[in-house]
Amino acid sequence: MTQAPTPTPTADTVRRLVRTLLKEDPRGGGPDVRPVTEGGSTTWWVGARHVLRLAADRDAAAHQRRELRLRDLVRPHLPLAVPACVAHGEWSPGLTCSLDTRIPGGTAEDHDVSAAGEGDLAGLFTGLREVPVRQAEALGVPRAAPRSLEALRRMAVAAAARLAAADEFDAARLHQLTPLGATQLAAQPGTAVLVHHRLAAGHLVVxxxxxxxxxxxxxxxxxxxxAEDIAGLARAVGSPTAVRAATLAGYAARPCLRGLWLARCDTVIRLADRLAGHGTEPSPALRTELAHAWEAILLERVTELREGDGT
Known part of the structure; x- marks a missing residue:
């Protein structure tokens, strides 16, 4: 059966929906609402205290239902705020919506993370490691196999050559990661934890x-x-901040360096793809992530990894 086209949310429909969710008088004017991004959005600011998120399709609705349950699971383990759901329902048949609390502050796009903020990020890493894997799995959180850093390195080498031809990147910088080094930085067995997997600058409230x-x-x-979350932080706030936070959380050299090189290879590949006309992310944002990931860190002076380094 073909799914009916998803209606386009407007300010009036969002306002009516919010009044319904909050069980307010439908004759009232309703709160001020505006899309988070210009030109319309499935995420709307509602007054100064709430955010309304609308699932665009049935897959997104399933992810939203799981996310609501997962946030309740992780919240007790984290020293940072996680949005709380005030009300939820459907905004169109089969399409869910969630009215969430708005966490005060800007994002990592607006503010630099301080030394104290690195401690907050360390608490995030520690808390994620403490979330019971079986409980997360019971909620439907999928398992993801570790990526091959060597395969990623080979892709990045080819992408770096294209960036060098466009005068965007010095391809020789990738020579720091040798095939042997990529093998040494393979993910260690038995280290799976809950991984946020979207630690972008816009998802960190600072x-x-x-x-x-x-x-x-x-x-x-x-x-x-x-290491995927270490990589996400490296792209979002810079490699030194990401590695210091991971080190504070108890991660040793191997996962920190693995996260660093995942971020570096990813940013080279993504920018090269965008310049070739693929993808929709704005090139300036990808250049910023590239610069963040390639910031030098003290840990890069470590040339030998001992067997005990795989926290």
Whole structure:
């Protein structure tokens, strides 16, 4: 059966929906609403205290239902805020919606993370590691196999050559990661934890003081390689901050360096693909992520990894 076309949300429909969710008088004017992104959106600001998120299709609706349950599971383990659901329902047949609390603050796009904020991120890593894997799996959180860093390195080498031809990147920088090094940094067995998997700058709520106050968008969470979240932070806030936070959380050299090189290879590949006309992410944002991932860190001076380094 073909699914009916998804209606386009408007300010009036969003306002009526919010009044229904909050069981307010339908004759009232309703709250101020505006889309989070210009030109319409499935995510809307509702007044100053709430955010309304609308599932665009049935797959997104299933992810949203799981996300609501997962946020309740992770919240007690984290020192950071996780959005709480005030009300939920359907905004169109089969399409869910969630009215969530808005966490005060800007994002990592607006504010730099301070030294104290790195401690907050360390608490995030520690908390994710403490979430019971079986309980997350029972909610439907999928398992994700670790990526091959060597395969990613080979793709990045080819992408770096294209960027070098466009005068966007020095391809020789990738020579730091040798095939042997990529093999040494393979994910260690038995290290799967809950991974947020979307630690982008726009998903980290950061205050003007540089403290990290909350983490948004848990739809992509998986059970897998913790180095993926280290990589996400490296792209979002810079490699030094990401590695220091992971080190504070107890991760040793191997997963930190693995996360670093996942981020570096990913950013080279994604920018090269975008310049070739693929993807929709804006090139300036991808260039910013590339610069963040390629910031030098002290840990890069480590040339030998001992067997005991795989936390």
């Amino acid at each position: 205050g003007g003081d540089g403290r990290v106050r909350g983490v948004l968008d848990w739809r992509g969470a998986v059970l897998g390689d913790p």
